[in-house]
Amino acid sequence: MEVVITSECSGQLWNTCIWEPLTGTTLRTFKGGISGSQSLCVVGGDYLIASIKDKPIIQVWALNRQDQITTKMIMPGIIQVLVISPCNNFCVGALSEQLLVWQLSTGKLVASLRRHYQNVSDVKFTADSSRFVSAGAEGLVLLWSLDTVLHSKECEPDSTWSDHSLPVTGLHVTKSLIQPLAFSVSLDQTCKIRDLNTGRTLFNIQFGQPLRSVVVDHAEESCYVGSQEGKIYRIDLLDPPRGVEQMVDETASRKMFVGHEKAVTCLSVSMDGCHLLSGSDDESARVWDMASGQCVRILAHRGPLTNAFFAPRYKHLDTDKFHPRVIINTFEKKRHDGQLNADSDTNVQLLMRCPPLMESLECQPNSLLGKSEGQASSDEMMQNELSHLKYVNRQLYAYAVDKILNGDTTKKNIRQVNKKNVGERILF
Known part of the structure; x- marks a missing residue:
C-alpha cells in the first residue's frame, strides 16, 4: 500500500503532508518552515528530512511523531537540493553551485565538489548508490562516482554533458543495475536520454514548450514529461525513433494528461505502475490513472507544489513506537581536512563494499x-x-x-x- 507525500510554498497549515492517494484523506502532517523544491526525502522509512526554503536549515522529523521536529541542523548556506542515497548511508546537498556529501551515521562532510558554474537544480542517485547525476542552471549534466568522490581529494566527474542550451530543470535515473539511463529536461524544450555506462546520448526529444519535470515508469516502457504550460506528455520507449532526433507535439504524442493550469514541477509513478502523481504551480497535486489518462483525485494545496512523490506506507506511520534502523547525526558545516580520517574511511569502505564479516575482520584488524x-x-x-x-x-x-x-x-x-x-x- 502506498501514500503520497507533498509539500508546498505557503506553509500556512504544515510543511509536509502525507495523503491516502485515492481517497484524499490526510494521514499525517509535519510542521516547521517550508521545504525547498527537490529537497524532501524519506530516510529508511524512519525519518523525513528536508532543507528549508530561504533559510540555511535542514530539518528532520521522525515519521511516528506528528508535528514534532526531531533535529534542526544549521548549514553554512541555503541548501537548494537534497537527496538521500538508496542505501541510506549518504546525503548529497547542493549549496549554490557546490555539491556537499555527508555520511548520515557520523554527520561528517566527506566531500565538497565544485564543478558547476551556476546553481545546481537537481541530483539523482543510481539504484545501487554507486553513482549520482547532478544538473545545473548553466545546462551541464555531470556523472559522479561515489567511491571516487569519497576517496579522492580532487575529484573529477566521470562524464560531462553540455548539450543543453538553457537551465536543466529535471532529472530521472532509471533503476536498472545493468544499463541505467539518465533522462534530463530543460527550458530549451528538449528531453535527452543518456546511457550512464557508455556516456552516449541515445535520444534527443524536441518539444514545443519549455519542460520542467520528467519521470519513467518502473518497467521503463514510458517516459512522462511535465511542461511549463501544465501539460504532461507520454513518450513510448518501446517504439523508439530510427534516429537520435525526435520531434513531439500535441498531435504526435500518443497520450497527453491535461488538467493542470500552470507548470508541472513534480512527477512520480506508483510502485504498481497504475497511477501517475503530478504536482504543479497551480496549487494542486493530481493522481492520474495511467491506462485511461483520467484524473482520479485532486489534492488541493494553498501554494505551488515544491515536492510530490509516492512512497510505501511505512510501519512508523501506523504506530507510536519508534525503532529506527538508520542513524542520523548532525551534519558538519565544513570539512576539517582534505580527506576522510582513518575511522570514517573504514566505515565508508564497509558501507560501500559490505564485505563478509569474517573477511573484513581478517583484512582490516588494525x-x-x-x-x-x-x-x-x-x-x-x-x-x-x-x-x-x-x-x-x-x-x-x-x-x-x-x-x-x-x-x-x-x-x-x-x-x-x-x-x-x-x-x-x-x-x-
Whole structure:
C-alpha cells in the first residue's frame, strides 16, 4: 500500500503532508518552515528530512511523531537540493553551485565538489548508490562516482554533458543495475536520454514548450514529461525513433494528461505502475490513472507544489513506537581536512563494499579493533580465535552439505570440535 507525500510554498497549515492517494484523506502532517523544491526525502522509512526554503536549515522529523521536529541542523548556506542515497548511508546537498556529501551515521562532510558554474537544480542517485547525476542552471549534466568522490581529494566527474542550451530543470535515473539511463529536461524544450555506462546520448526529444519535470515508469516502457504550460506528455520507449532526433507535439504524442493550469514541477509513478502523481504551480497535486489518462483525485494545496512523490506506507506511520534502523547525526558545516580520517574511511569502505564479516575482520584488524602498541598480544589472540572459528565453520558447512546431498550414505569423518573452547560463539 502506498501514500503520497507533498509539500508546498505557503506553509500556512504544515510543511509536509502525507495523503491516502485515492481517497484524499490526510494521514499525517509535519510542521516547521517550508521545504525547498527537490529537497524532501524519506530516510529508511524512519525519518523525513528536508532543507528549508530561504533559510540555511535542514530539518528532520521522525515519521511516528506528528508535528514534532526531531533535529534542526544549521548549514553554512541555503541548501537548494537534497537527496538521500538508496542505501541510506549518504546525503548529497547542493549549496549554490557546490555539491556537499555527508555520511548520515557520523554527520561528517566527506566531500565538497565544485564543478558547476551556476546553481545546481537537481541530483539523482543510481539504484545501487554507486553513482549520482547532478544538473545545473548553466545546462551541464555531470556523472559522479561515489567511491571516487569519497576517496579522492580532487575529484573529477566521470562524464560531462553540455548539450543543453538553457537551465536543466529535471532529472530521472532509471533503476536498472545493468544499463541505467539518465533522462534530463530543460527550458530549451528538449528531453535527452543518456546511457550512464557508455556516456552516449541515445535520444534527443524536441518539444514545443519549455519542460520542467520528467519521470519513467518502473518497467521503463514510458517516459512522462511535465511542461511549463501544465501539460504532461507520454513518450513510448518501446517504439523508439530510427534516429537520435525526435520531434513531439500535441498531435504526435500518443497520450497527453491535461488538467493542470500552470507548470508541472513534480512527477512520480506508483510502485504498481497504475497511477501517475503530478504536482504543479497551480496549487494542486493530481493522481492520474495511467491506462485511461483520467484524473482520479485532486489534492488541493494553498501554494505551488515544491515536492510530490509516492512512497510505501511505512510501519512508523501506523504506530507510536519508534525503532529506527538508520542513524542520523548532525551534519558538519565544513570539512576539517582534505580527506576522510582513518575511522570514517573504514566505515565508508564497509558501507560501500559490505564485505563478509569474517573477511573484513581478517583484512582490516588494525582499524576495526583499534590496535595500539599495548594491544598487540590481544590482537594476536583475537586472530587465532578468528582462525579457529573459521575452521569450525568450514567443517560444519562441509558436514551440512554432505548430509543434504548424500543423506545417510555419507561416510566422511568430521573432526570433533572442542566445545569448551568454542562455547556459544560459533558464527553461522
